[in-house]
Amino acid sequence: MNLKVLIIDDDAVVVFIQKKLMANNEISDSPLVFKRANPALDFIEAEENDKEFLILLDINMPGMNGWEFLNELNNKPDKHRYHVIMVTSSVEQRDKEKASQYPMVREFLEKPITNESCKKIKDIPEISHFFEKV
Amino acid sequence: MLKENEKLKILVIEDNYGDFVLIQEYLSDEYSNFKIERAENFRIGRKLLVDHGDFSAVLLDLSLPDVDKPEKLVKEVLELANSSAVIVLTGYADKDFGMKTLSWGVSDYLLKDEITSSILAKSIQYSRERKRVNRQLEESEKKYRNLFDASPLPMWVLDRNTLEFLNVNKAAIDLYGYNRQEFLKMTVRDLWVEGENVGEETWKKNKDTSFSLKIKHRTKEGKLLFMEVETNPISFDGRDARVSLASDITGKMKAEQELYHSQQRFKALVQDGSDMISIIDENYHYSYVSPSVENILDAEPENMEGRNVFDFIHPEDEIRIKKYLKFAGNKKTVQLPSYRYKNGNGNWRWLETIMSDLRDDPAVGGFVANSRDITQFINQEQVLKESLERYDTVAKATSDLILDFDLETDELKFNEAISEIFGYSTDDIALNRKWWESKIHPDDFGRIKAHSREMVERKRKLMHTEYRLACADGSYKYVLDRSYLLTDTSGNPKRIIGSIQDITDRYNYIKAIEDSNERLREIAWTQSHVVRAPLARIMGLIDLLRNNRENIENITEILDNILISSEELDKVIRKIANKTER
CATH class of the missing domain: 3.40.50.2300 (Response regulator)
Structure with missing residues (x-):
């Protein structure tokens, strides 16, 4: 599959839950996990150009935070390859509005994510074709 | 012989x-x-x-x-x-x-x-x-013909029965503008003014005798003349005729009429004017009081004539007026200071009087006093004075800086607040617009300048603005400026009265509250993340347990994580509780 799934979150428990749910909902059996945003960015840049990325992104992280990561992506020419799902414990409307300003943000989810959240992800028009059953 | x-x-x-x-x-x-x-x-x-x-x-x-x-x-x-x-x-x-x-x-x-x-x-x-x-x-x-022709007064000969002109002299030709040929085709009736029959009547009564009359004539050009005509019967070339000698009295009539008008005018001034005119003898008794006193003071002239002036003047003003009257003989005219005078209803009115010494004039034989009722004016003055005093008191009592700017003379006036609040000594500063503008904070200046221009050009009555104003020590104070535009009766801007309040303390207080609010918002946001992070984890783990009970191999790990997250949550909540208590 040409869609790579990345989980960027510094919280191990959150990563554990999300990995489990990705697998259970057949989004990805082996999502790539990054505790920091920077290495994730390096990884993306190293990948081939035909790859697309589903990124579950936390906002509050040490080092580069979620917003800074988004800004980096925003500077790239091939933005359509990035499908970002914001996953945050914040319940503030301000953050939600801020996120919607970025063109590659597809969804804004509050922690914890659930099976319901996963279904929403699979229904996102830009990426739904990756999950169609043959 | x-x-x-x-x-x-x-x-x-x-x-x-x-x-x-x-x-x-x-x-x-x-x-x-x-x-x-x-x-x-x-x-x-x-x-x-x-x-x-x-x-x-x-x-x-x-x-x-x-x-x-x-x-x-x-x-x-x-x-x-x-x-x-x-x-x-x-x-x-x-x-x-x-x-x-x-x-x-x-x-x-x-x-x-x-x-x-x-x-x-x-x-x-x-x-x-x-x-x-x-x-x-x-x-x-x-010789006689010469006398007729050369007479400086207009003369003519008429047929006594038809009134046709038989001869006219040069003076008549010059005065009336008809030439000889025209005259000889006319009758004297052609000179008479249409609609007046004094000529016809006089002539009918005195056909064959001498008479004279005053009559209006009209010249060929239509100019109206007043003429005095003397006419005597004569025989002229065998016809019954009369010779007439006329003199132009138009000027005299005009002068008489003007004299009459002038007398009428004078009468109107004395009788119906807004001034009371009286003649006072040397012992201050009224010898004449103009009828206008009825309108001005509700009094009858006959009730005043013969009485002493001081019967009517307020006792408190008497000494003052007497002092002035001492000089009345020295100068031709004396203006008395305003005084109170009892009118016909027993009420006090304020009068202002000019005295002229006409004792030498036999037609007068006394002082002529020209008095005017100025009660309304005095009352207005009093109101104005009180209003000014009030303004003065307010300006002193207020802690605001009161500014009075004259748009025409570029003159600025302040109350004491300029030194008390802003530290300026009025002796040291140039009291004009330029100085004022130099004290407005440069960042605010453009905005304030636009405001004041709008006020004057669009004639906006009231304007509220806030800006920073420099003190004598160079520091700035935040001020609330409430300016009011004064206009003349035609609506042209004349002055700006400004009340300028020092709101530095309030401004700082509000600023402090706003800063504190901003900090609190940030704290709340952080707290929501800190608190919600462990809670979200617990919720996620429980959800995992419930939905995947069959195929979870490491159930102990999940339960451990729930415990760790719960303890973390507990710690955070305690921390917040502690902080709030402090």
Whole structure:
């Protein structure tokens, strides 16, 4: 599959839950996990150009935070390859509005994510074709 | 009779020599000294008359060889003879003709057969006398004609019955603008003003007598004239006529009318004017009070005349007024200070009076006092004074800076707050717009300048602005400026009154609250993340347990994580509780 799934979150428990749910909902059996945003960015840049990325992104992280990561992506020419799902414990409307300003943000989810959240992800028009059953 | 030194000079036009000799002899009988000349025919006679015109008399024979028509002869000789008397000599046969010549101007006719020395002498003498009288008459007529024509006053002669002009003089022509020909086709009625019949009536009553009248005439150009006309009946060329002498009294009438108007005006001023005019004698008794006092003071002049002025003046003002009256004799006019005066209803009114000393004027014989009721003015002044005092008190009492800016003179005034709040000494600063503007914070200046321009140009009455204003020590204070635009009666901006409040403390306080709010918002946001992170984990783990109970191998790990997250949550909540308590 040409869609790579990345989980960027510094919280191990959150990563554990999300990995489990990705697998259970057949989004990805082996999502790539990054505790920091920077290495994730390096990884993306190293990948081939035909790859697309589903990124579950936390906002509050040490080092580069979620917003800074988004800004980096925003500077790239091939933005359509990035499908970002914001996953945050914040319940503030301000953050939600801020996120919607970025063109590659597809969804804004509050922690914890659930099976319901996963279904929403699979229904996102830009990426739904990756999950169609043959 | 002839005077001694006057020499008789006779021309005899006679073809018959014998007759001539006879005449010569007759004359010698009567006159000792005379000159006689003879013309044998008309041609010679004519020449002599033309060359020497000064004959005393011409004796003319009617039957001359070179004359066919005696009538023509007589008339030509009369013309040439000028001042000489012409006596015709004729025979019996021509007696009737001789008589006829008298009507042409011949002085006498003599029948040749009847002539004697004395008849001839007498005829010559009478003829000469008649000629002289006629000449005098002619001259006198001429003189009178000159008097008429050259009179500086307009004159005319009218037919007494038809009123047609028979003659007019130059002065009339000049005054009325009609020429002689026009006048002679008019009647005097054409001069009269339409609709007035004083001319017609006077004329009808006095058709054949002398009379004079004042009447309005109109000139050819339509100008109205007042005329005084004197007219007398005369006989003119055999007609019943009257001669009229007119004088233009338009100016006089105008002057009289103006005098009348002026008197009316004066009367109106004294009687109905807004000033009370009175005459006061030396003991301050009213000798005259103008009727206008009824309107001004509700009083009757007759109730005041004879009474003392101080019966009416307020006792508190009496001494002051008396002091001024002492000087009334020294100067022509004295202006008294305003004083209270009891009106007809017993109420006090404020008056202002000018006294003129006219004691020397026999028509007045006292002081003329010109008084005006200024009660309303005094009351207004009082209101104004109180209002000003109030303004002054407010300006002193307020902690605001009060600014009064005159747009025309560029003059600024402040109350004491300029030194008390802002530290400026009014002695050291230039009180004008430029100085003021230099004290506005540069970052605020553009905005404030635009505001004040809008205020003046759009005539906005009221304007609230906030800005920073420099103090004497260079620090800035935040101020709330409430400016009010004053306009004149036509709405043109005149002054700006500004109340400027120091809101630095309030501004700082609000700023502190705003800063604190911002900090609290940040804390709340952080806290929500910190608190929600472990909670979200617990919720996620529980969800995992419930939905995947069958295929979870590491259930212990999940439960451990729930415990760790719960403990973390507990710690966070305690921490918040501790912070809030402090």
